[in-house]
Amino acid sequence: MIRGRKWLVAVEIAAAIAMIATMYITSASGSTPAFQTSDCSSYKLPTGATLVQAAASQPDNTIQIFYAVPGGIGGKLVVPFDVLAATCTDPLVRATVISAQEADKRIKVGMCQFVGDVLAGRTQLPPDRERYFDRKFAEEWYREACLGTK
Amino acid sequence: MERVLGYANHVAVPWPDYNFYWMSNRVYHVAADRPQVNVVSNICDYTLQEDSAIANTRAQTAGTSELGDMKSLGYALYRYTCNSNPDSVPTDIFLSYEANYPYGSSGGFTLHQKATADWCGLWSTYYPCGDHYPTIHLNLPKIQGESSDQIVRLLMHELGHATGLDEHCTSDAIMNNGDVDPKTGLPCNNKKWLETGQWYSTDRDGLYAAYHPLYGESTESWSAARAVSSGPVLGFYNLTNPAVDVGPGGRMFIGFRNDKVYNEQWEMAWSDDGVTWQRETHGAFIETLNPGAGMLAHNGGVSIYAVFSYGGYFGYPSNTFWIYRQTWNGGWQGPVLEYSAGTSTFHCCEGSPRVAHSRDHSQYAIAWSRTVSGVPLAEFSFIDGTTGSFTGGVEAIDAFVVQALVFDDTGNPKVIYRVSGAGTSGIGGRRTRVNGVWQPEEQFVIDGMTDPDAFSLVEGEGGYHWSASNSTHGDYHALQGGNLTFTYMKRLNGAYFQSAVDFGALPNPITGTYTLHGLAQRVYGRQAYSVGVVWTNDVAGDLWFIKRRVEGY
Numbered sequence: 001m002i003r004g005r006k007w008l009v010a011v012e013i014a015a016a017i018a019m020i021a022t023m024y025i026t027s028a029s030g031s032t033p034a035f036q037t038s039d040c041s042s043y044k045l046p047t048g049a050t051l052v053q054a055a056a057s058q059p060d061n062t063i064q065i066f067y068a069v070p071g072g073i074g075g076k077l078v079v080p081f082d083v084l085a086a087t088c089t090d091p092l093v094r095a096t097v098i099s100a101q102e103a104d105k106r107i108k109v110g111m112c113q114f115v116g117d118v119l120a121g122r123t124q125l126p127p128d129r130e131r132y133f134d135r136k137f138a139e140e141w142y143r144e145a146c147l148g149t150k
Numbered sequence: 151m152e153r154v155l156g157y158a159n160h161v162a163v164p165w166p167d168y169n170f171y172w173m174s175n176r177v178y179h180v181a182a183d184r185p186q187v188n189v190v191s192n193i194c195d196y197t198l199q200e201d202s203a204i205a206n207t208r209a210q211t212a213g214t215s216e217l218g219d220m221k222s223l224g225y226a227l228y229r230y231t232c233n234s235n236p237d238s239v240p241t242d243i244f245l246s247y248e249a250n251y252p253y254g255s256s257g258g259f260t261l262h263q264k265a266t267a268d269w270c271g272l273w274s275t276y277y278p279c280g281d282h283y284p285t286i287h288l289n290l291p292k293i294q295g296e297s298s299d300q301i302v303r304l305l306m307h308e309l310g311h312a313t314g315l316d317e318h319c320t321s322d323a324i325m326n327n328g329d330v331d332p333k334t335g336l337p338c339n340n341k342k343w344l345e346t347g348q349w350y351s352t353d354r355d356g357l358y359a360a361y362h363p364l365y366g367e368s369t370e371s372w373s374a375a376r377a378v379s380s381g382p383v384l385g386f387y388n389l390t391n392p393a394v395d396v397g398p399g400g401r402m403f404i405g406f407r408n409d410k411v412y413n414e415q416w417e418m419a420w421s422d423d424g425v426t427w428q429r430e431t432h433g434a435f436i437e438t439l440n441p442g443a444g445m446l447a448h449n450g451g452v453s454i455y456a457v458f459s460y461g462g463y464f465g466y467p468s469n470t471f472w473i474y475r476q477t478w479n480g481g482w483q484g485p486v487l488e489y490s491a492g493t494s495t496f497h498c499c500e501g502s503p504r505v506a507h508s509r510d511h512s513q514y515a516i517a518w519s520r521t522v523s524g525v526p527l528a529e530f531s532f533i534d535g536t537t538g539s540f541t542g543g544v545e546a547i548d549a550f551v552v553q554a555l556v557f558d559d560t561g562n563p564k565v566i567y568r569v570s571g572a573g574t575s576g577i578g579g580r581r582t583r584v585n586g587v588w589q590p591e592e593q594f595v596i597d598g599m600t601d602p603d604a605f606s607l608v609e610g611e612g613g614y615h616w617s618a619s620n621s622t623h624g625d626y627h628a629l630q631g632g633n634l635t636f637t638y639m640k641r642l643n644g645a646y647f648q649s650a651v652d653f654g655a656l657p658n659p660i661t662g663t664y665t666l667h668g669l670a671q672r673v674y675g676r677q678a679y680s681v682g683v684v685w686t687n688d689v690a691g692d693l694w695f696i697k698r699r700v701e702g703y
Contacts, residue, residue, distance in 0.1 A: 050255075050256055052316070053162060053163075053316075054261045055261075056261065056263050057167065058266075059267075060264070064163070066162050066317075068317060068327065068329060070332050070334075099285075103263050103285060104263060107237065107283075114238065126188075127183070128183050128185040129185055129240050129273075131183075132185065132275075137271050137272060138272050141268055141271065145268065
């Protein structure tokens with residue numbers, strides 16, 4: 001009897017988390033990012049440069065773009081993370097900025113989905129990860145960041 | 151303030167700003183259950199090529215000398231799943247095969263995405279902690295026309311970028327790129343793309359460098375906080391080194407002996423942030439006569455292990471030898487007798503019990519020595535990490551006095567003792583327990599203090615005021631007390647460094663006159679710090695919690 005009640009409560013909590021997480025994702029994905037502010041047109045790669053890799057950091061407001069140039073050793077272009085991608089005139093820079101900003105947005109929304117799924121038991125972590133997952137931190141973070149409650 | 155870290159060539163984006171927490175020194179490298187790096191794909195069309203790229207990368211990095219302390223598993227990639235949303239599973243690398251590829255004519259483009267502090271916290275570590283996950287964007291129309299070998303080569307190259315490596319064209323490398331220079335008509339390194347389709351030494355050097363900042367170019371900082379002060383009901387016992395340890399959840403404990411209560415009982419203070427400390431007013435072992443006790447932080451809290459001797463004082467003849475445990479798990483539990491011996495006449499105790507845990511807190515142990523008919527006998531037991539009780543039976547090791555107990559690089563318990571000499575001169579010995587068997591004695595020279603175990607050996611002897619950390623991966627450090635300017639020794643990647651640290655000149659300085667200090671201990675994961683405790687005598691006696699943090703780990 002007690003086990004049955006506990007199970008029922010767990011299902012109710014999981015359903016509530018799923019519903020609220022869905023609401024959050026819908027809301028977040030429909031909003032316009034507020035961080036894209038500055039002009040990007042001055043950020044250009046050298047003529048003929050090809051992309052090697054990039055590293056984006058929203059907290060540091062940087063997108064480091066590593067490139068190669070014909071006959072040269074390549075280099076690095078650092079673009080502010082918060083540039084308005086539409087103002088980038090270099091197509092490779094624009095593609096990278098769009099990709100970095102979209103990934104950042106997707107990852108932040110995805111964190112709520114992922115953590116909610118783990119807490120609700122819908123996603124099972126592999127054993128090598130389970131021991132590192134801080135459930136207490138996750139529950140508090142989820143309540144504050146995804147449900148908007150403390 | 152921007153941190154300046156130095157790395158070897160071949161590294162574009164080093165840890166800890168990018169790359170993988172699971173590959174870093176915050177995670178115990180030699181643990182068999184160390185997490186792998188999960189590769190997730192958006193489609194399942196190239197699983198064979200992904201499997202080959204992953205298997206090749208693992209085989210060509212694991213067990214290689216260039217990887218140093220990372221070599222046990224190497225670049226431990228694992229194909230986790232395909233046809234999946236990377237945010238629904240524990241993704242470390244996302245392979246995104248894209249029909250509309252906007253990144254030029256290349257086959258692939260890796261984009262790192264630095265994790266937030268929240269993401270780090272979810273995985274029990276601190277910011278920065280590498281990538282949330284890098285995405286390897288793959289040019290689907292291009293690779294659809296290429297051979298399987300070409301795709302494997304491309305994946306291996308991009309997986310190199312995903313762990314921070316840069317392009318490399320001056321010698322054979324998996325990081326040779328596949329582009330042909332339009333001016334010269336030659337590809338990178340003048341080699342055909344497939345000819346260099348493997349990890350070379352230079353790639354492995356780069357992999358190691360991506361996770362190891364060069365000494366002198368990393369930043370390290372010391373901090374201190376007053377933890378406990380003496381007063382009407384508290385006075386620090388003048389013979390006993392204070393103890394310090396950190397539990398698997400990050401709670402910090404300082405153990406000390408109160409001279410203001412009957413028979414100088416052991417007490418404890420604890421903190422979760424290293425700044426605000428709470429003293430437990432009800433101490434352990436009301437009747438203890440042994441100034442030496444071991445303190446061990448474990449899953450259930452903290453335990454103090456002390457030797458009692460019936461009818462006698464520490465070091466005096468007695469007919470019984472008892473080790474009692476008292477555990478704090480939010481409050482002190484009653485004393486528990488863990489071990490007794492003594493059907494024959496023997497001297498009581500040689501030194502005090504030494505306790506230790508492995509770096510990942512998967513193992514706990516205790517070792518001590520007692521004398522039987524005038525001959526010392528070293529004994530050992532594992533400890534249950536939940537209860538603090540002895541487990542697995544007591545093992546006799548040999549005839550010596552245990553001075554230190556540590557878990558070595560591979561997680562094996564090791565006892566350290568003196569063979570000859572005195573002070574910082576002479577010969578030390580160590581015995582390591584491997585697969586349940588105590589291995590033969592290894593001897594080492596104490597003079598010069600170049601063997602990490604030498605510091606552990608002299609620590610318990612007094613007068614030298616050395617405190618040593620556990621030596622893991624050949625990297626250790628030690629503090630020698632002296633007023634408030636300490637001599638600080640460390641060995642990092644096989645090289646020795648010595649410097650001075652003035653605790654009286656910290657932003658929150660230690661005040662008073664130095665008296666003693668306790669074991670400095672390395673802690674990883676949530677607290678990637680070294681911690682210790684310093685006792686000063688000013689108007690009142692104070693215990694100071696000290697912490698050293700190195701950026702880049």
